[in-house]
Amino acid sequence: MQDNKLYFETLHSGYGQYFEIDKVLFEQKTSQWHLSIFENARFGRVMALNGAIQTTEADEFVYHEMLTHVPVLAHGRVKSLLIIGGGDGGMLREVVKHRGIERIVMVEIDGAVVDMCKTWLPNHSAGAYDDPRVELVIADGIDFVASCNERFDVIISDCTDPVGPGEVLFSSDFYAGCKRCLNENGIFVAQNGVPFMQVESLQDTVRRMSTYTRECWFYMAAVPTYIGGAMAFAWATDNPEARKLDLATLEARFNEAGISTRYYTPALHQASFALPKYVEQAIRSAMTVTA
Structure with a gap:
């Protein structure tokens, strides 16, 4: 996450997307991963791992x-x-x-x-x-x-x-x-x-x-x-x-x-x-x- 309101995906070099974060539901950081689950108005609940979107409720x-x-x-x-x-x-x-x-x-x-x-x-x-x-x-x-x-x-x-x-x-x-x-x-x-x-x-x-x-x-x-x-x-x-x-x-x-x-x-x-x-x-x- 780049700030408290946006999640920037960094899977691809020089190209990406962002999600507005309406509410953070779960977050876990270790030496190997950074896992986040948050709510987004368009996609519902979103799960992201190490800068890559894993799944969303909407699609x-x-x-x-x-x-x-x-x-x-x-x-x-x-x-x-x-x-x-x-x-x-x-x-x-x-x-x-x-x-x-x-x-x-x-x-x-x-x-x-x-x-x-x-x-x-x-x-x-x-x-x-x-x-x-x-x-x-x-x-x-x-x-x-x-x-x-x-x-x-x-x-x-x-x-x-x-x-x-x-x-x-x-x-x-x-x-x-x-x-x-x-x-x-x-x-x-x-x-x-x-x-x-x-x-x-x-x-x-x-x-x-x-x-x-x-x-x-x-x-x-x-x-x-x-x-x-x-x-x-x-x-x-x-x-x-x-x-x-x-x-x-x-x-x-x-x-x-x-x-x-x-x-x-x-x-x-x-x-x-x-x-x-x-x-x-x-x-x-x-x-x-x-x-």
Whole structure:
């Protein structure tokens, strides 16, 4: 925070945004992080970490719906699902909407984050932690996937940006561990930043993940809080047909699931895999260079 009334985001060099602070709800400073939760008239409650906006009440539904419903409905028969990160509970809220999923494991490195978000961002989880299918594991995500003997149909990495503590969740070792934990034809997805501002991160993912899966691609959605253009979500699987489903199939699966959404639609799901030319070029370029 730069003063008592404004929060300046400093994620990108030479470019940023600010939020008016109507009321500070929670603030914690340690030698490693500076975490703030405050109220803003337009975005509701906002959580920021080390100069980067993590989530807001107003637009979190875009991010969480796209990271959840795209892989779950593309797979079509998800029985087990793993979330890495996601301590605010928004991802879990969307996952538990799918009644056909029998087992949901969520791995969060810090239990205090979960408790804090239940207190200050209760609308994110909306009671999802009480679902009997959910197992919350307090552990480091990279250690969990390295030692886990269980397999999952979908793995969602709801990680922070690839700087500081979150950097390991973009590493080759992490991707290798996730691949090992996927069932046959399972799907891995992860937030991968805003390509216009963070194209190197996208290319690093291609170089590292494509070693382990038959297909590494991306889909996109515009999340207003994450400035600099549309956000990319990494998509990795050994089943290339999963992202090529026709609209009728997606609509049938969506209707059968009986879930309510504010952003996701089957048509948007299908369209989200159509990438801008500069993003396609960055991906193709990265595929020719090993990590």
